[in-house]
Amino acid sequence: MSLLACLRGAKKGSASSVVVDSARGRHDLRIDGLSFAVGALAPIGQSVASSAFSVGGHRWRIKCYPNGNRADSAGHVSVYLALDEEPAAGEEVTAVFEFALLAERRAAFFLKKSKEVQSRPPLRHSFTSQQRNFGYRTFAKRDALVKLPGADKGDSFVVRCQIVVINGFRTEDEEDGAPKSGANFVTVPPPDLHRHLGHLLDTKKGADVVFHVSGKTFAAHRFVLAARSPVFDAELFSGMKETDAAGVIRIADMEPGVFKALLRFVYSDSLPEMKKGEEDAMCQHLLVAADRYGIERLKLMCEENLCNYITVHTAAIILTLAEQHNCSGLKRACLDFLKAPANLRAVVASDGFEHLSTSCPSIKKDLLDALAS
Structure with missing residues (x-):
């Protein structure tokens, strides 16, 4: 009997497959609604560009023309993907990409709800040194966009670009005719530590420290607080914070709602919903609390969101806050x-300028000099 005949019943084998070697990415370019509302005033061909982002080892930008990139696209929003680098002579960078335009509405306490209002089929293009921009001249009608609710207020539009950069092909080994990957059999859920810790805060199970804040009491877990805040760590484990006879820590200079939101962030890394119209005031108070307890991520989140609330009525107050709490980004925005x-x-x-004058006299002088020039 031949060797092949002896082995004919064996099931074991090997295989390989040719797959596309590609890299995926996404970038959002956010534009406030007022910019679209006044888009008709922008000259035809004037564009705004996103910051550079990297996908597939190449640098890209989104270019958006609020009033069209050419005369025949006036009255439309033109959107292009741009290769933000110079390819070598004869080199091509191939990408498949698609754009979507989303209307983003601010909901309760900085949560944002997005709704897609325009999309187009994906495009495929080989970018070269002679043609580094490709996209849609008439992606969306501008007049239709400015009629959407919130377009002239604090809401915004998001130009979203999904991109796949195709680098070529590669060969992968398979076992028994199937790719070597556990992804086909196991689905790993997203992280949920924040949900479990949030439940721990709600149930107060195992709580070992109590705070009294302007008439309200809050139970918490000192190890969680210490892990999240260097100030809580020092206060709770080195005896820096004084307690009363019942072992309660009293905080007299903070609103209960602010401390409650602070605790929620400590346990869940997220902010609770707030009543509409209170977001900017709460964010100011939370920024102060975050700075006090050394919770840098919360401070930066408040700083980022306050940038969206700068108006002629709030600029002086927010600028004072930024100066007093060393918020460089918020100060630059003001x-x-x-x-x-x-x-x-x-x-x-x-009215807020008087407070700015007494709290930050150097900034007051700079502003008055700018006004006089």
Whole structure:
């Protein structure tokens, strides 16, 4: 009997498959609704560009023209993907990409709800040194966008680009005719530690420290607090914080709602929902609390969100807050807002400017000098 005949009944074998060697990515370009509302004033061909982002080892940008990139696309929003680098002579960078335009509405306490209002089929293009931009000249009608609710208020639009960069092909080994991957058999759920810790805060199970804040009491777990805040760590484990006879820690200079939101963030790394219209005030208080307890991520989240609430009525107050709590990004956002002479004049005449004058005299002088120039 031949060797092949002897082995004919064996099931074991090997295989390989040719697959596309690719890299995927996504980038969002957020544009406030007012920018679209005044888009008709923008010259045809004037664009705004996203920051650079990397996919597949190449650098890209989204380019958006609020009033069209050419005369025949005036009145439309033009959207392009741009290769933000110079390919070598003869080199091609091939990508499959698609755009979607989302209307983003601010909901309760900085939560944002997005709704897709425009999308187009995916495009495939080989980017070269001669043609590094490709996209849609008439992606969406501008007039239709500015009629959407919130387009002239604090809401925004998001130009979302999904991109797959195709680098070529590669060969993968298989076992018994199937790819070597556990992804086909096992689904790993997303992290849920925040949910379990949030439940621990709600049930107070195992709580070993109590805070009294302006008439309200809050039970918590000192190890969780210490892990999240260096200030809580020092206060709870080195005896820096004084307690009363019942072992309760009293905090007199903070609103109960602010401390409750602070605790929620400590346990869940997220902020609770708030009543509409209270978001900016709560964020100011939380920024102060985050700075006090050394919770840097919460402080930066508040700083980022306050950038969306800078108006002629709030700029002086927010600028004071930014200066007092060393929020460099928020300070730059305020000063950028005040570059407009009309905004600067209105802020100098506002009630908040008096508080800014006494709290931050150096900034007051700079603003008055800018107004006089």
